[in-house]
Every structure is written in C-alpha cells, then in structure tokens.
Amino acid sequence: MLTEHGVPIAEVTYWMRKKRGVCGRAERDVRLKTEVRRVHEASFGVYGARKIWIALNGEGIAVARCTVERLMREMGIRGAPDGAATSLPATVADPSHERAPDRVDRAFIATRPHRLWVADFTEVALWQGRRVYVAFVVDVHSRAIYGWAPAVTNHTKLVLDMVDHALWQRDWAAAPYGTDGADLVHHFDAGGQGVFNWSSQHLY
Numbered sequence: 001m002l003t004e005h006g007v008p009i010a011e012v013t014y015w016m017r018k019k020r021g022v023c024g025r026a027e028r029d030v031r032l033k034t035e036v037r038r039v040h041e042a043s044f045g046v047y048g049a050r051k052i053w054i055a056l057n058g059e060g061i062a063v064a065r066c067t068v069e070r071l072m073r074e075m076g077i078r079g080a081p082d083g084a085a086t087s088l089p090a091t092v093a094d095p096s097h098e099r100a101p102d103r104v105d106r107a108f109i110a111t112r113p114h115r116l117w118v119a120d121f122t123e124v125a126l127w128q129g130r131r132v133y134v135a136f137v138v139d140v141h142s143r144a145i146y147g148w149a150p151a152v153t154n155h156t157k158l159v160l161d162m163v164d165h166a167l168w169q170r171d172w173a174a175a176p177y178g179t180d181g182a183d184l185v186h187h188f189d190a191g192g193q194g195v196f197n198w199s200s201q202h203l204y
Contacts, residue, residue: 035061036071040079048072048079049115088120104187110141114170118147119188121158135162147171 004007012136039052047055049072073077110116121135133154135148146168151158170184 030066032061032063033071036068036075040072040077043079045077046080051079051179073157104185108140110139111179113139113141113144114184116140116185117166117187117193119147119159119162119166120161121154123154135159137162137166 020130023067035056036052039055040047043051049065049069052072053063053068056068057061104116108116108118117137117139119135119137121133124132124134126132130152132150132152133159134150136145136149140145146169147164148163149158149161149165151161
C-alpha cells in the first residue's frame with residue numbers, strides 16, 4: 001500500500017518495525033499521562049506543570065519538568081491562573097481622610113489576650129479567574145484569629161463585618177481573662193485598595 005502511494009519501503013523494514021512495536025518513549029508517555037492527569041484531577045484542576053512536576057518527583061516518579069509541560073499540552077490541560085495579572089495595588093492612604101491617632105507606634109506587643117488586635121484584608125484569586133476579599137483580625141498575644149469576613153467587593157462593610165465578628169467572639173472568649181474589653185486597641189492600616197478607604201486604631 002505504501003509503495004502504491006509513492007512511499008517506497010523495503011519489506012524487511014516493515015517487518016522490523018512491526019516486530020519492535022511501540023517505542024519506549026511512547027510507552028512511557030502513556031504511563032506518565034495517566035500520572036499527570038491523576039495529580040491534576042487530585043488538585044481539582046489547580047496544579048500547573050511546575051507543581052505537578054514537583055508532586056510526581058516527590059512520589060518517586062522521575063520526570064523532567066519540560067516533559068510534564070509537553071504532556072499537558074498534548075492532553076490539553078492546564079493549571080488555574082494565579083491571578084497575578086489582576087492583582088490590585090497595595091494599601092494606599094487617602095490624604096483627605098482624617099486618620100485616627102496611632103495608639104500602637106509599631107509596638108506589636110501584648111501581655112494578655114484582648115489587649116491589642118491587628119487587622120488587614122487581602123485578595124484571594126479563585127480558580128475561574130475571579131477574586132474574593134477576606135478581612136481578618138488577629139489577637140497579638142495569642143496569635144488567634146478572632147474575626148474574619150469574606151466579600152466579593154472591597155468596601156467598608158467588609159471590614160465592619162470583620163470587626164463585628166471579632167467583637168462577638170471576644171464577648172464569650174474574654175471571660176476567663178476577666179476583661180470587659182475597655183482597654184482593647186484595634187489597629188488597622190490607614191487606607192485601602194481601590195475604592196476602599198477606611199482606617200481605625202480605636203479603643204473598644
């Protein structure tokens with residue numbers, strides 16, 4: 001058939017190729033594709049070539065990173081984007097906004113729980129390329145997170161919900177320490193990201 005279609009080939013060459021079967025690289029690719037897909041699915045489609053490469057070698061499956069990249073291209077799979085291209089700038093203070101007095105002066109030390117809280121919020125990239133914002137309050141003494149709140153927008157309500165949650169947690173958690181919270185200082189960055197501009201270093 002090959003000769004008839006203008007591709008001359010010796011009969012001995014045909015039989016040697018048939019006897020040899022599939023080449024070693026092709027067989028290994030088939031096995032590796034199964035492992036690559038397994039790790040990719042175990043990560044819910046999040047892992048890219050680098051993390052899959054690290055995971056496979058960590059399991060004792062020796063494979064080059066370039067091989068993982070090639071196999072993923074052939075299979076048409078990829079990891080979730082990290083969202084770096086859509087990240088917003090860091091906290092930016094609003095010069096027209098009245099700033100609360102600094103009661104901490106970078107001295108992040110507390111001798112008892114519920115004396116000093118520090119808070120911040122961050123942007124988290126989702127698998128689909130979207131993002132969500134999470135605000136949280138940490139007790140300086142215990143390092144415990146006492147309040148948190150998620151939102152799809154970085155408006156003031158996000159931080160107020162976080163503070164409300166932290167105060168609710170404190171109401172039942174502070175009892176063993178004999179404190180009514182009157183001398184609790186809450187420290188937050190001055191400013192925010194994008195449309196969010198709010199600051200606090202208040203007593204609660």
